[in-house]
Amino acid sequence: MSTDRAYPVPAPGGESTLRIVWIYPDLLSTYGDRGNMLILARRAQLRGIPVETIEVRSDQRLPTTADIYLIGGGEDGPQALGAQRLIADGGLHRAVAQGSVVFAVCAGYQLLGGSFFAKGTKCAGLDLLDLHSDRGSTRAVGELAGDIDPRLGLPPLSGFENHGGRTHLGPGVSPLARVTSGIGNEGITEGAWRGKLLGTYAHGPALARNPALADLLLRWATGVHQLPPLDDTWSERLRAERRAALAARA
Amino acid sequence: MPLRAKVASSVSRTAAALSRAAGRGDGSVIGGWIGLKIDPDLLAHLSAGRAIALISGTNGKTTTTRLTAAAVGVLGPVATNSLGANMPTGHTSALAKAGNTPYAVLEVDEHYLPQVLEATNARVVALLNLSRDQLDRAKEVSMMAQLWRAALVRHPGVRVVANADDPMVVWAATPPANRSEAVQPAPVTWFSAGQRWRDDSWVCPECGSPIERMADQWWCTGCWLRRPEPQWVVEDDGVVDPAGAWHKVVLQLPGRVNLGNAATALAVAAEFGVRPADAVSRLAGVTSVAGRYAQVVRDGRTIRLLLAKNPASWLEAFDMAEVAPTLLSINARDPDGLDTSWLFDVDFSPLRGRQVLITGDRAFDLAVRLEVNDVPFHHVRTFSDAIASVPPGRLEVIANYTAFQDIRAELNRVN
Structure with a gap:
């Protein structure tokens, strides 16, 4: 997985196209979640990597051979329904076993764990990440920022969160970040990762504000050590502007 | 009407008139607020x-x-x-x-x-x-x-x-x-x-x-x-x-x-x-509504104001706007909602081929969105800069709530 390759980059499985699946946009698409798919596709294409994006509705079978799976946010009802259908489908488990990348935000992040609460009921999750979620006493709404696990080698996380859940991590996962502003999992840590699975409460188009995180997912998916840099002027200005807004508030 | 309601109603009207006279607002809220306190x-x-x-x-x-x-x-x-x-x-x-x-x-x-x-x-x-x-x-x-x-x-x-x-x-x-x-x-x-x-x-x-x-x-x-x-x-x-x-x-x-x-x-x-x-x-007698759809001529530009507050209304605005230079302005203050995620729910591709200018508190969120959408744009700091950046003729302005009010204020609270 750690060899540098020439471009264009072949995706795993011997195919030349990077396949990105957006899981259940009919259920889990609340906060501009489409953005993550668009951003990953664009950043791959700019590196000469051909991309296929696939939107899989909740009444369709999940393909098991894609390179990246995305799960978005949603209300309680659709979240519970989405989890049930993903468990019944079994496709995501097979894809993960084969080494696919999963990036999940908000409700999608919660349902990767062992259990979560929706409409006051404890629901079974996919058990792909060693974590479980319950309800907090307050809703976490606002800017979310944190210093990302140094092993991932990324600049600080910048995002927006809006959730009523609190997430408790088990020993089988690492926090994605240490919270510097906002709540994240429980006010101290934010998100979680293990292998090539990564979840965050930075909802919606989290990758718009975190292009380096988008590139990490692309590196995981392609096995390429270093991707050619892109012009991220506008993302950098956005990050700086958000940082300044947080500093002004502090 | 009970006496208390009569007094409340009268005070409410007076407060609204005072608010307008003092230039503090258009009086459409303050009068009711005071009236409801009394009754x-x-x-x-x-x-x-x-x-x-x-x-x-x-x-x-x-x-x-x-x-x-x-x-x-x-x-x-x-x-x-x-x-x-x-x-x-x-x-x-x-x-x-x-x-x-x-x-x-x-x-x-x-x-x-x-x-x-x-x-x-x-x-x-x-x-x-x-x-x-x-x-x-x-x-x-x-x-x-x-x-x-x-x-x-x-x-x-x-x-x-x-x-x-x-x-x-x-x-x-x-x-x-x-x-x-x-x-x-x-x-x-x-x-x-x-x-x-x-x-x-x-x-x-x-x-x-x-x-x-x-x-x-x-x-x-x-x-x-x-x-x-x-x-x-x-x-x-x-x-x-x-x-x-x-x-x-x-x-x-x-x-x-x-x-x-x-x-x-x-x-x-x-x-x-x-x-x-x-x-x-x-x-047919309804022309513009609290500035929405209003047209103002300024420095040879015919400026039309379109309000777009959420993904559904952005799609409507693209449908209404003419193929002309277009200024997009985005804020995320309290009345707008603080979260700009929705920008990725809007497909801005209808704007391709038009001269697009962006401004507002959250112009950079919009910039990242437009880049991913393959819509070329220029960032301007002020509304005056926007006017100066387009040729004489029509300028369509599409803005969310407080951004719209900011521009409307620049145009003397046009109705």
Whole structure:
């Protein structure tokens, strides 16, 4: 997985196209979640990597051979329904076993764990990440920022969160970040990762504000050590502007 | 009216006048706020004896309220909150200011509909649409539909005029009581105003099954919910009424969405006994609404202001805007909602090929979005810079709420 390759980059499985699946946009698409798919596709294409994006509705079978799976946010009802259908489908488990990348935000992040609460009921999750979620006493709404696990080698996380859940991590996962502003999992840590699975409460188009995180997912998916840099002027200005807004508030 | 209400009403009018005179605001909220402090039941007292229509929904309510007030005006004086002050303070101000009018047409923020329905004992309520709006604060779409539905169950006497094209609205307007033998409220009057934005209604609010669509039709694959047959329909550049008669509608307002709003206005007015043939000519008198659609000439540029607050209304704005240089302005202050995620729910590709300028507090969020959307743009710091950056001729301005108000202030609060 750690060899540098020439471009264009072949995706795993011997195919030349990077396949990105957006899981259940009919259920889990609340906060501009489409953005993550668009951003990953664009950043791959700019590196000469051909991309296929696939939107899989909740009444369709999940393909098991894609390179990246995305799960978005949603209300309680659709979240519970989405989890049930993903468990019944079994496709995501097979894809993960084969080494696919999963990036999940908000409700999608919660349902990767062992259990979560929706409409006051404890629901079974996919058990792909060693974590479980319950309800907090307050809703976490606002800017979310944190210093990302140094092993991932990324600049600080910048995002927006809006959730009523609190997430408790088990020993089988690492926090994605240490919270510097906002709540994240429980006010101290934010998100979680293990292998090539990564979840965050930075909802919606989290990758718009975190292009380096988008590139990490692309590196995981392609096995390429270093991707050619892109012009991220506008993302950098956005990050700086958000940082300044947080500093002004502090 | 009880003495306390009379005093409250009078103080309310005075405060509104003072606010305007002091240049502090347009007086559409402060008067009602003070009045309600003196008499908490002031809105109910001011509503008594009036035939009232409430207009609510995520989008188009200010414009539809204006059009409806114009249509109902056939019958006599109409009180209305035409400045878009759509919470109880605004309603109280509007009714106090108008004095004794036999009719009132009130725009109502969708969260406040149950409360205002209770206070005003309205005769008609028009339900336009429900879509995602200000996600960091507003109730999510299905919760809002539930809120409306519960309110209608408590008011079986109210006449409901509702959009047949929006599954969430149809579900809200068809509470269980309306389908049982025990209670027989007046049937809903359905209009077809179209639904360009569909991403909040793919899942049935009744049973959770997928909703299927084909052309104008939609139906739940798992239960009874389906598109009702509308009695009021937009056809070509006119509106067909329940009797099947077609009325040509001439509007000063752009876009097919406003034809839908006109159909809604005629349907609501008909509930008061207004014949559409008598009302259509009055609709042409509505030019701009609290600055929306206003046109201003400045330095040789004809500037038109379009308000777009959420994904659904951005799609409408692209439909209305001409192929011309376009300024987009985005803020994320309290009234706008603090979360800009929705930018990725909007497809900006209709703007490709136009000169696009961006500005506002959150212009960089927009910049990242447009880059991913392959829409070239230039960032400008001020509205004056924007004007200077485009050739003489038309400049379309599309902005969200406070960004719109900022630009309107630069243009001397154009109405």
